[in-house]
Amino acid sequence: MVPFSKETAMKKIVLIEDEQHIAEALQFLFTQQGWKVAMHNDGATALDLIRSEAPDLVVLDIMILNKSGLDVLREMRESKDIADIPVLMLTAKGQANNRMAAELAGATQFMTKPFSNAELIETVRALIP
Amino acid sequence: MITLNFVILIAASYGLMLFGIAYYADLRYRRGEGQLLQSPIVYTLSLSVYCTAWTFYGAVGSAVRNGLEFLTIYLGPTLLFIGWWWFLRRLVQTGRSEQVTSIADLISSRYGKSVSLGVVVTLLAVIGTTPYIALQLQSLSLSFSVFGDINTATPGAIVNSPTPLVVALGLVAFTIMFGTRNLNASERHEGVVIAIAVEALVKLVALLTIGITVTFWLGYQDGPPLSEQIASFSAQHSINTSRWTVLMLLSSFAVVCLPRMFQVLVVENRDDHQLAVASWAFPTYLLAMCLFIVPIALFGLSNLPSTANPDLFVLTVPLSQGHDGLALLAFLGGFSSATAMVIVAALAVSTMMSNHIILPLWFWMSGMSVSANDDLRRVTLIGRRACIILIILLGYFYFRLTGGTDALAAIGLIAFLGVSQVMPALVGGLFWRFATRAGALAGTITGMVIWGFTSLLPGIEGGLSNAGPLMPNGLFGWQWLHPNALFGVSFSDPLVHAFFWSIGLNTLAFIAVSLMTRATALERFQEMVFSQSARNMTAPRTTPIEGDADQLLVLSQRVLGRKATNQIFKQAARDQKVSGSLPNLTTSFIERLEREFAAVVGASTANAMISRVAGQREISVSALVAMADEAAQIVSYSARLQEKSDELERTAAELRVANMKLIQLGEQRDTFLSQVSHELRTPMTSIRSFSEILKDDAGADSQRGAYFASIINDESIRLTKLLDEILELSFLESGRIKIDISKCAVTDVINRAILATTSLTAETNAVITQTLHNPATMVETDADRLAQAVINLLTNAIKHNDKPTPEITIATQEIKVLNQGRLVISIADNGPGIAPQNRGLIFEKFASLSPGDASGGVGLGLPITKQIIENLNGELSFYSNDNGTVFKITLPLALTRADDTKN
Incomplete structure (x- = not known):
């Protein structure tokens, strides 16, 4: 009904996840919410994509190809142009040290797999109001 | 003209006077007026007991025979007192603080309160002292005989007269009266010391008066000046350097080691000041004593008939000149020298004998028990008196046996050398940490034996036998055991020879055995005490001490006397703040008591006694x-x-x-x-x-x-x-999987694997080729497991292959390794190869080397395959490059049961 405002309000999310099925699930859920999703599975080139997309949020898995998600996050925080983008860290490991490592690296939020869809959406919404 | 009887009367009166002086000094001391004894002059004069009749008369005789050699006997002590004053101070301080009663006590204390060392040193002292006392009696007899007939003065006539015996008995009486009045040997003998000091003065005055008279009033007015005469006199006798050296060394040793010298030097010493004064006063005294020896000798040589005995010139020179008074004075000087020596020597040696031989013996015979009925004081007192009688009478009988011969003339130096055998153990004990009891015993006994053989025996043989030397060809006819040329080494002088071997081997044995043996705990403790580094330490004695204070009181009364005991016990009780008069048997109290005992009966006996009563088995030396x-x-x-x-x-x-x-x-x-x-x-x-x-x-x-x-x-x-x-x-890793061994053809296994992957092969258009080395090859293994491993490898090879047509080649080969048949199955693909950085990781669990799960695996396939092959006792290896990868399975052709159980 308010296409323009909707267009301008359309939030963009970069999703970096190398598990095909999980990536598909997230893409479906985010698109359902009306967010624009750019998917990527390689840690080595993740930063380039983030820089070119300039998203409102990065959803980042810790275990990705070629490079640790934590390293991607650290480099992100060190690059001025993309340092301020909020990052939601995903991990399949529930240990406390993972959470701490993520926070130290500069993660804005942290979620452990598996998660409920509702919880995920709520968390993302809180990050891109 | 002086008659013999008159001289005897004079001697008797002089003796009585000495008694009086001693008695008076004793009385004064007991009244607490003993200041005179503190005097360094009295101490110095008492040291003059060194100058016996042998030196008083013999010095002139020696000068006539050997020129200036007599000086060495004075030079030795002089050098020691001036040059080695610090050594004497250490010795005297140690003696004072340890309340030693004799040189035997000092040596025995230092070496762990050793009884045997005490006995050895005592024996040495007795052997050395007996002829020495005989020598004094001989001198006395000679001097008496001079007044009988001046020209035929031989001791022979007097030997059988009652005079020497009377003198000996008088000396016994004097020594017992003033030497054993007080049982506490270390509490000194004031009467004796004063009497000795008076005698020292008489000696000095007599010799000086005669010397001055001879030099300035008689004789020398006519002839050439005295200085020229002395010069020409000394020129007549060449100086034997080695003999002079040995004589000086010997006399300096003797001044410390002679029992009588140790008695006056150490036991009777009060403080360091006395010694400090004596360090110059005693050499001065000695100098005065030898000042006029040469003039007297020269005068005698020129004015007396050639038959006159030069050993009696001191007496015969004034007599020949009609100076009867002077002759009497000289007689009294000689008398003083002889009596002083006998008294102090008897005192010292009797203390040693009673403390180191009689008491231990009695102690041992009474079964090491001290009952209240044994009066130790009485035993000690009687023992000591008996020893005095024994030692003087021994001297007397020795004199009777050898009197009138030349045998005694040399005995002075022989005695010097004898007692000097203690020197290494003494010096080592004071200054050498590692000296041990065994070393001291070995050294002293070695020295004693060699001394007896090379010095004592040749010295007395001339007097005892008229058949010439006892062993002209050495012991048992062995030349190398000749008394004057031991080991075939002869010296210019028998004394030098004896000195060299006895002292040399003594020292050598002492050092060698000390180094070879280990000191006992008590020895080490005594060593520390003697080295002054641990004056206030307590002996290593177990505490608390068990024992009966009552019993100790009884024992103490027996040893120290009632009065002294009560005083000590009450004092200790007061110090411990214990009511009554019986103190607790603390270590310090026992220590104190043992020291008091030691002053009376010597350290070793005191230690044994106290140990017997207090602490029983705990504190004995053996403990x-x-x-x-x-x-x-x-x-x-x-x-x-x-x-x-x-x-x-x-x-x-x-x-x-x-x-x-x-x-x-x-x-x-x-x-x-x-x-x-x-x-x-x-x-x-x-x-x-x-x-x-x-x-x-x-x-x-x-x-x-x-x-x-x-x-x-x-x-x-x-x-x-x-x-x-x-x-x-998990099963494979724990080795818990069941291995079913069966005989099967390799072809079958491989075909099964290819069949299992048919669908995958079809999907991917893969081509699998077999190149079997020997199609008939049979293998004994778990065929299912092996097939599983091959399937895994085949699957990997196909899945990770990016070629449009994956090509897989399976090859088999039989090889021999260490005579054992082996089957090699290799699976080669034409895939991209494993990335070099991943080659070390492929057998790691969950090593995700490829994106996602495109291969359907979870990273456990290769680890599982490897485990399977290892469970079959085989090896899985691979080779990879850009053109593909080859996995190689190597298996034993026949897996035996042993291999099975090993897994």
């Missing part, structure tokens, strides 16, 4: 030895402990390594679990997410729903497969 042994055992035990601890250390190191391994294993397990967790969570995430989508989005796009459901299905299968693999790997 100390046992303690020392125990300590040694502890040392060896601790050495063993050290070994054990080293062993434990090694075990601990091994344990640490094992623990590290366990920690690593634990970490590996944690890593594994965390990896498993990750691997489980990943499919679960998809499953949960899509099932929620389906639930919320029910009835939406059915096609999309079906797709989501298929994902859920795939992920569930993946989950199950993962769990299966984890379980299988």
Whole structure:
């Protein structure tokens, strides 16, 4: 009904996840919410994509190809142009040290797999109001 | 003209006067007016007991015979007193602080209160002193005989007269009266010391008066000046340098070691000041004593008939000149010299004999028990008096036996050398930490034996036998055992020879044995006490001391007397703040009491006595030895402990390594679990997410729903497969899988594997080629497991192949390794090869080397394959490059039961 405002309000999310099925699930859920999703599975080139997309949020898995998600996050925080983008860290490991490592690296939020869809959406919404 | 009777009367009166002086001094001392005894002059004069009749008369005789050689006897002590004053001070201080009663006591105390050393030193003293006393009696007899007939003065006539015996008995009486009045040997003998000092003055005055008279009033007015005469006189006798050196050394040793010298020098000493004064006053006295020796000798030579005995010139010179008064004075001087020597020597030696021979003997015979009925004081007193009688009478009988011969003339130096055998042990004891009892015993006994053989024996043989030398060809006819040329080494002088061998071998044995033996605990303690580094230390005595204070009181009364005992006990009780007069038997009290005892009966006996009553078995010397042994055992035990601890250390190191391994294993397990967790969570995430989508989005796009459901299905299968693999790997790793060995053809196994991968091969257009070296090859192994391994490798080779047509070649080969047949199965592909950085990781669990799960594996396939092959006692290796990878399975052709059980 308010296409323009909707267009301008359309939030963009970069999703970096190398598990095909999980990536598909997230893409479906985010698109359902009306967010624009750019998917990527390689840690080595993740930063380039983030820089070119300039998203409102990065959803980042810790275990990705070629490079640790934590390293991607650290480099992100060190690059001025993309340092301020909020990052939601995903991990399949529930240990406390993972959470701490993520926070130290500069993660804005942290979620452990598996998660409920509702919880995920709520968390993302809180990050891109 | 003086008659013999008159001289005897004079001698008797002089003796009585000495009694009077001694008695008076004793009285004064007991009244507490003993200041005179503190005088360094009295101390110095008492030291003059060194100058006996042998030197008083004999010096002139020696000068006539050997020129200036007599000086050496004075030079030795002079050098010692001036040059080695610090040595004397150390000796005197030690003697004072340890309340030693004699030189034997000092030596025995230092070497662990050794009884045997005490006995040896005492024996040496007795052997050395007896002829010496005889010598004094001979001199006395000679001097008496001079007044009988001046020209035929021989001792022979007087030997059988009652005079020497009377003199001897008088000396016995004097020594007993003033020497054993007070039982406490270290409480000094004031009467004796004063009398000796008076005699010293008489000696000096007599010799000086005669010398001055001879030099300035008689004779020398006519002839050439005295200085020229002395010069020409001394020129007549060449100086034997080695003999002079030995004589000086000997006399300096003797001035310390002679029992009588030790008595006056150490035992009777009061303070360091006395010694400080004596260090110059005594040499001065000696100088005065030898000042006029040469003039008297020269005068006698020129004015007396050639038959006159030069040993009596001191007497005969004034007599021949009609100076009867002067002759009497000279007589009294000689009399003083002789009596002083006998008294002090008898006193010193009797103390040694009673403390080191009689008391231990009595103690041993009475069964080492001290009952209240034994009066120790009485035993000690009687013992000491008996010893005085014995020693003087021994001297007398020796004199009767050898009197009138030349045998006694040389006895002075022989005695010097005899007592000098104590010197190494004494000096070593004071200054050498490592000196031991065994060393002192060995050295002293060695020296004593050689001295007896090379000096004492040749010295007395001339007097005892008229058949010439006893051993002209050496002992048993062995030349090398000749008394004057031991080991074939002859010296210019028998004395030098005897000195060299006895003192030399003595010192050598002392040092060698000391170094070879280990000191006992008590010896080490005594060493510390003597080295002045531990004056206030208490003896290593176990505390608390068991024992009966009553019994100790009784014993103490027997030893110290009632009065002294009560005083000591009451004082101790007061100090301990104990009511009554019986103190607790503390270590310090026992120490104190033992010292008091030691002053009376010597250190070794005191130690034995106290140990008997107080502390019974705990504090005996043997207990100390046992303690020392125990300590040694502890040392060896601790050495063993050290070994054990080293062993434990090694075990601990091994344990640490094992623990590290366990920690690593634990970490590996944690890593594994965390990896498993990750691997489980990943499919679960998809499953949960899509099932929620389906639930919320029910009835939406059915096609999309079906797709989501298929994902859920795939992920569930993946989950199950993962769990299966984890379980299988865990079984394989723990070696708990069952191996079914059967004989089968290799071809069959490979065909089974190819068949199992048919669908995958079809999907990927893969081509599998077999190149079997020997199609008939049979292998004894678990065929199912082997097939599984081949399937895994085939699957990997196809799945990770990016070629449009994957080509797989399976080859088999038989080889021999160490005479054992082996089967090699290689599976080669034309894939991209394993990236170099991943080649070290491919057998690691969950090593995800490729993106996603395109291969359907979870990273456990290769680890499982490797485990299977290893369970079959084989090896899995690979080679990889850009053109592909070759996996190689090497297996024993026949897996035996042993191999099976090993797994």
